[in-house]
Amino acid sequence: MSDLRQQLQKHYDAQSLPAGKAEAILAEGRAAAEGGEKVVELPARRVTFWRALPAIAAAILLLGSLALWWAPQRGKISYALFAPRVRDFFSTPPELPKRSQNPEELRTWLLAQGAPAGFQIPAKLRSLKSFGCQVVNVHGKSAYLTCFWREKKPRVDDGELVHLLVARRKDFKDAPPTGVPQFRTVKDWSFAAWTEGDVIYTMAAHAPMETLQKFVRNAGARAPFVALAKVPQAVSS
Template sequence: MTEEEARLILQSYRSDEEDDDPQVAEALRKAAESPEMTRWLAEEQAFDRAIAAHLEAVPAPFGLKTRILATNAPKASRGWLPWFATLTAAAVALVLLAQGAGWWRTPKQVAGSPSEYAREMTSFIQLTPSLEMKSNDLGEIKNWLQKKNMAPMKVPAQLAALAPVGCRILSFREQDVTLICFRREGDRLAHLFTVNRAALPNVKPGDKPIFENEKGWMTATWAEGDQVYMVAMQGGRAAIEKYLPDA
């Protein structure tokens, strides 16, 4: 391993975390052999600690975790060549963390409220959502979700009459959230979110839908069985009511 390769690897190394990667171990040995690299590594780690301390104080904006998890790719192998891609991703993550550092270190989150759920989910769809599976066949979408071990759902009849666009899986309060997008009039979209009631225990079956307005996005949230459903779309309450189960 060259000194340049060792520096590249150690730029992603954190001294406060255990790491059994043989490439990291070799890079550390390389640094220990050179007084210049030893000083460089100490300065790097001091800088990392200072940045981390600063970022810890920055509050996380709503929806940041949802969007990051939604775009999270499977981990690559840990050979030294993938470190180039890792460092590029780390540079992008640093920008995001400047706004939202600390969410991954918080204790296990308690159950959320309907307003928090509406705010976080609509933050994801305010931009055109990236979908993991695209299809105009609702049956195909349900089959795909079933293969992903997602719970069966009841799509309101008026919503099921629309042409679907696709779906993806998000997360809220450590529970998986199913998102299915439908195309409605005017080439606009209607979005159906489904999550286990463990994430929103105060939303009870039989209660009337809870309406929220988040920056021009109207949402309606209700529960059936052990699932909580939420429809979200741009427009007023009258527009969204026709897509609810009792419409």
């Protein structure tokens, strides 16, 4: 240690602390002790993005699943509205823009109007003479109508008709199942319905159920129209 530093150290070591300064330091220490220990809050634990990633992924998956379920259902209407709408459509004689006694000509016309590409005229109707066809609005969804003579009469436009309507399964909730036809009576109208692939088939007649049954395949295994047991309030279209 240099002589200068030794001299300075001896000088300050020999200095005594003033009484007033000493009392101030002691008073400050007593105040801190009486106030208790100072509590310092620890910072909150930081959650990094990578730690939160599994929870974020799970939430996205759940929302995606809900969207996939809800989106296809949003645009559908209840198939329970179908039969009352058909009956209402025929409450006054409808205009049939295409007429032909050849069922395949009517099918071709309906396909050009947007009918499901997979729809076919049932065999028991192909044996009948056709009358005409039309596109029916069922509360915003399209049904494709073909009319057939179920009884022969002297005049060409005189007789009783049986009607076939086809629609897309994706447009309707509670569609009839594949397989055994389901039957239902709405006042003085009879209906039979079934699904094949993506096509809903509905056969209708302003006649007793026994009359309609003979035109329906597998009619002997007659099933109730369970899907249409409760008909919601129809909305005008």
